[in-house]
Amino acid sequence: MYNFTYHRASSVSDAAKLLGQDAESKILAGGQTLLPTLKQRLAQPSHVVDIGGIGELQGIKVSADKVVIGAGTRHAAVAMSAEVARAIPALAKLAGGIGDPQVRNMGTIGGSLANNDPAADYPAAVLGLGATVHTNKRAIAADDFFKGMFETALDDQEIITSVEFPVPQKAGYMKFPNPASRYAMVGVMVAQTKAGVRVAVTGAGPSVFRWQDAEKALASKFAAAALDGLAAKADGLNSDMHGSAEYRAHLIGVMARRAVAEAG
Amino acid sequence: MSDTGIGAAVRRKEDFRFLTGKGHYTDDINRPGQAYAYFLRSPHAFARIRKIDTAAAKAAPGVIAVYTGADTNAAKVGSLPCGWVVTGKSGEPHKAPAHPPLAVDTVRYVGDHVAVVIAESRAQAKDAAEKIAVDYDVLKPVISVTDAAKPGAPQVHADVPGNICYDWEIGDKAATDAAFAKATHVTKLDLVNNRLIPNAMEPRAAICEYDSGVDSYTCFVTNQNPHVLKLILCAFVLGLSESKLRVVAPDVGGGFGSKIYCYAEETVLLWASKHVGRPIKWAAERSESFLSDAHGRDHVTHAELALDKDGKFLGFRVATLANVGSYLSTFATAVPSYLYATLLAGQYTTPAIHAEVKTVFTNTAPVDAYRGAGRPEATYVLERIVEVAARETGIDRAEIRRRNFVPPDAFPYQTPVALAYDSGNYAAALDLALKHADYKGFAARKVEAEKRGRLRGIGLSCYIEACGIAPSAVVGALGAGVGLWESGQVRFNPTGSVTIHTGAHSHGQGHETTFAQLVSDTLGVPIENIEVVHGDTDKVPFGMGTYGSRSLAVGGSAIMRACDKIITKGKKIAAHLMEAAVEDVEFSKGVFKVSGTDKNVSMQQVAFTAYVPHNYPEGLEPGLDETAFYDPLNFTFPAGTHVAQAEIDPQTGVTEVVNWVAVDDFGNVINPLIVEGQVHGGIAQGIGQALLEGCVYDPESGQLLTGSFMDYCMPRADDLPSFKVDTTKTPCPHNPLGVKGCGEAGAIAAPPALINAVTDALGIMHMEMPATREKVWRAARSGPLKRAAE
Structure with a gap:
């Protein structure tokens, strides 16, 4: 791993500000892709902005017609949520099948979507369920979000804040x-x-x-x-x-x- | 039988420390003032090194030294040797090109060692290694064994024409040709034994240090045979006196063969430790393990089996190309010759066998022994072609094997390929396996599976292996550079506890329990008062280590011989204490008795007397500490039958292993729990080879494509069924324990059993390993094929 400057953001706006200071900054969410990449010396960011401690990114809210999942919510939390399992059982199942228990206990939905690995599970949920990706700047429809291999509609200082899934039949x-x-x-x-x-x-x-x-x-x-x-x-x-x-x-x-x- | 004696399922003594994180592996050891090494490896499969500039690396923060092949060459660090000279057809010895621990002017595989950086921290060493500028002239590499054997292939070594290490044969060609001439049916098969990467749980590591006060070295290293490593490092590579090097192989987290060898890393560290005057540690990252641990298998074979009208095997003809990689690893040459082709008789009376093996250099990592080492390759060839012969002739797969078995009254049985089997009852194992697998009910189960949309298949594998390679004089005549005996020392401490020193080495086999059981049972000492010491050349008498399922048959026998000496001496002491004649003293269950009387003294009392000899036989040496060296009379020959049943989802190609029966004849069993564990692990590796594992290099660039667990598919618990494991017993007649060896059996038996089941399910003759989902799907889609090879 190469050296970088580590920041622990206190809020989404703080994180956005930190990101804006240097073009070579990277967001650290659950770290399940970024950390192995750093360890293999395949990436060399100048600054790493850890958004894991931001409270406003956490949590799952389920209502009659939608499930809203904070971007910092771990896969395990979605997999084990009784409310998600009632509203969209396929979503809970998908989250429970990501990686292994260690990955599910660290990885986050926002991190997975922002990374857009071609073999990741969550993009299928977002696109298949017609979800909306909310960021610190706007709301992006699923059909507009995924742009290609490891590419999304997010701009450099844009941070996913939550994902809103309409409850399907x-x-x-x-x-x-x-x-x-x-x-x-x-x-x-x-x-x-x-x-x-x-x-x-x-x-x-x-x-x-x-x-x-x-x-x-x-x-x-x-x-x-x-x-x-x-x-x-x-x-x-x-x-x-x-x-x-x-x-x-x-x-x-x-x-x-x-x-x-x-x-x- | 006591609850801790021979035959008892004693839980492993060593597991407490392993399961509670108290094991001491090499990377857990830290020495005062320790520095760290990082090896710069070749990114190219084949290249000339025009120039290496280390100036920037030497100036980098924390760097103590940077060495290249020019430095080790100038210091006359020797070539890493191959310890077995195989003589080819022409009478010429094998070609053993130089194997410098650091590349001198050429790199020959991706991962080859270019330079070592020694620094204050691992990170600094790695940072500095990036600053080494290497000017490569990249050459076209040759990767596959078939390509490398072709005329005009790139030459891996200038001094090895045609890349051929040796062209060797065994058996009677004329007799085999004659057998084929009178055959009513000939089955032909082309097959590949897929290349595997060992992936022990603990990556390789070493710490080497030099003590200038006494001018001697210590090497802590992940190794299966520390004395052999010490011998090689001292006598063949570094020119040191053996009294000046201590090798310690502490707790080792799995070897599977890959930790037998003398590798570049410990060699360079040992040499460098004197130059830098500091202990140096190196631990492989997992990706380095993939690149540079010696790989296994990698054979391409054409085989032909001649049968008479009754399905009796008349002759067997085999031609194999075996990949040895870029350089010869320590025992690379023995594996595809004496550990492979000598097993081609299997359990059968085939009277004429002829095998030709060409070993070939390629621009890939060195290939050497991996769990089973030659015997899985032989078993795969034989048990596949027998299966195809059964399908072609319409003879039931069990019946065709039974008709050809060496019968129980034929032992000792001399095969046409050098080995003489000592004991066995192959039909007994087959019968029991078929019963456990409900062979008769299979047809109904196949129909039932079809209703669920699944293709069900059954596969047999009647394997034999040769363990405890021996005797030393015979292997010496075949080219081995070492003896293959073992040492055992049984030391009573004054108050009656026992320390066993063994030259065998445990890296997962449970020796600390099994050997303690032997001594507890034999000498009547409670098992908790017995400790087993291994792996330290300063503590343990010279020994040969652990590989080839030899530890109990050879090492355990040495311990038994040492126990015999203890009892002989103990009788003299006991006779003196009881004022009786030595010949009247009997020993049983820890007590010396005078025959026909109730006079007795305990082993503990005798041990105490031996160390406090106040009342002691005149002329007898004090102490109770005996060493024995045991050189076996023959190999041992474990054998058995495995029955695999698999179900295939034809829509996806997913193969589910739904049932597995293993019936093995290991002779006498000391600890059935440990034996069962060994069988389970072996089967898991065999299923891995059959369905999941396969080392893939890019055929053009020679880059390792399966360089991590993301792409190299290891078997996991959910890939495996529960195993039904049972044993039959024909004791080995020539070792004192009657034991045969169990460590590799599963890995040997499993691959053909499973491929036989998969091809049975699909109604095809053959499928190469690994039988990936896509291959199985394609076969299921295209339907049964008629013939495997013409």
């Missing part, structure tokens, strides 16, 4: 983990929402994306059988030693059908 998440890393090789969130059916796929491509053919098929009938014969396209999907694009495309279909079945 039904939702299911199914993940096919990479056997080594246990990241998603393919993860599919399907949801029947007031705004229509949404199908979001993570792990398979350079960034989370919506599978619109499946959404159309499910809109006419929200049942696994509606996806029979429907194949995701392999073009543009990830291909590596763990799985070819063709295999991933196939798995998208399998996981989508299983997610629909689980949604009930």
Whole structure:
């Protein structure tokens, strides 16, 4: 790890101010990506702004039509929240399947989304459930948030403050983990929402994306059988030693059908 | 049987300290004034070093010294040797190119050692290493063993033409050709034994120091055989007197073979410790373990099995290319020859066998023994081709094996590939395994699985292994540079407690319990009064260490011989105390008695008398401390049957191992709990090899693609079923304990059992390991294939 200056921000505005002082500053949330990257000397930030102690970023608020999760909320808190499990069981399940217990006890939803790892689980929840990402500057719709591999709509001094999930009528998440890393090789969130059916796929491509053919098929009938014969396209999907694009495309279909079945 | 004696499932004495964090591993040890080393490694698979500029690194904060191959070369630090000379077909010894601990003018694999930085802290050493400027002339590397063996391949070493280390054969080629000429059926198979990275839980580490007051060195190191390392470092690399080096291998967190060897790191540290006058510590980061621990397996094989009309095996023909990596590791040459091809008879009476092995240099990390070492490769070839032969001939997979077993009355059995099996009853293990696995009920279970959309398969593996490699004279004749005996010392303390010194080394095997059980049972000393000391060359008599499932069969036998000497001497002391003739004294359960009387003295009393010899036999030396060196008469031959059952989800290619039966013949069992644990770990590694693990280098650049646990897939608890483990018993006839060795059996038996099950489920003849989800999905999608290889 290279040397850097460490700051512990007391508030979101304090964090934004600290970030603004140097272009090479980085936010430290749960540290599950940043710290290994630093240890491997793959990043060399000048300043690290730790937002882990900011109280306003914590907490889960569940109402009749939405679940709002503070950006600093750990995965384990979401996974174990009885309220989340009642309102959006697929979301609690997704959070409970991220990484391992150590990762879930440190990693945060805001950190995961800001990082936008192509194989992370949370982007599938946000895009699949049609969530809104709130920052210290604005509200960003899920469809506008994810821009590409490790890229989001956030600007340099923008900090995610919370994520607002509308409660769907039904939702299911199914993940096919990479056997080594246990990241998603393919993860599919399907949801029947007031705004229509949404199908979001993570792990398979350079960034989370919506599978619109499946959404159309499910809109006419929200049942696994509606996806029979429907194949995701392999073009543009990830291909590596763990799985070819063709295999991933196939798995998208399998996981989508299983997610629909689980949604009930 | 007492509750702590031979045969008792005693919980491991050593686990208290391991489970409470009180173990003392190498990196837990800190020496006064200790400095830290960091090795700069090659980022290229193959490159000439034009120039190394260390000036900026030497000037960096906290840096004490920076050394390169030019420095070690100038100081005449020797080449890291290979300890087994294999003689090829032509009568030529193997090619052993120079293996400098720090690269001199060429780097030959990603991770090769370029320079060492010694600094006040690890971070400073690492920071400074980034300031070393190396001017490389990058060359085209050769990565796969098949590419390296091709004419015109890049030459890894200028003095090794064609990259061939040796071209070796065993068995009778003419007899084998004749057997094939009369065969009614020939089964052919091409297979790859996938390269593995060992991944012991504890990464390698060392602390080396020089004491100028007495001109001697100490090396604390993660090693499985400290005396052997000491011998190599002193006699072959650094030219030191062995009386001037103490090697200590303290608690070691797993080895699996990868800690047998003499590595560059401890060699350089030991040399440098005198130059800098400070103790120096190095501990591998996990990524360094991936890059530079000796890897395992990596064979490419073509095999042919000749059968008669009844399915009897007539002949077996094998040609293997084995990757030894960039340099020869300490025992690299023995693994694909004497530890591999000598096992190709398996449990069968195949009368004619011929095997050819070419070992090949490539621009990859050195390859050496890894749990099983040659025997998993042999078992995989044989148990796969037997399975394919059964499918091709339509003979039941169990029946074809049974027809060919060496029968129980044929022992000792001389195979056509050098080994003479001592004892066994292969059908007994097969029968018991089939019963545990409910073999007869399998067809119904397959149908039931199909209703759930799952493809169910069953696979057998009837393996044999050779453990406790010996005798020394024989292995010497085959090229070994060392003897393969073991030492054991049983020392009574004056008040009756016992300290055992063993030349074996425990790095997870539970010796502190098993050896204590032996002595407790034999000498009648309570187990809590017995301690086992190992791993310190200043404390323990010269010994050969632990690998090849040898510790109990060889090391335990040495301890038993030492116990015999204790009893012999104890009888003399007891006879004197009881005023009886020595020949009238009997010993049992810790008590010396005069036959036919109730006169007796305890072992404790005898031990005390030996150290306080006020009333003592005239002419007898005081003390009760005996050492024995045991050189076995033969290998031991554990064998057994494993039955794997797997279910495949054809939609995703996920293979679930749903049932596992292991029936092993380890001869007599001292501690069934430890044996079961060893079997479990071995099976887990075997399942890892079959389904999950595979070292992948980029074929063009030679970069290690599976360089972390993100990409190298280790088996985890949720990948494994509960194992049904049972044993049969034919005691080893030639060692005093009747034991055979259990440490590697699971890793040897498991891979073919599971691949046989997976291919059975899919209705195909063969699938290369690891049987990844994508491969299985593709096979399930394309349906059964008819023939594996032509």
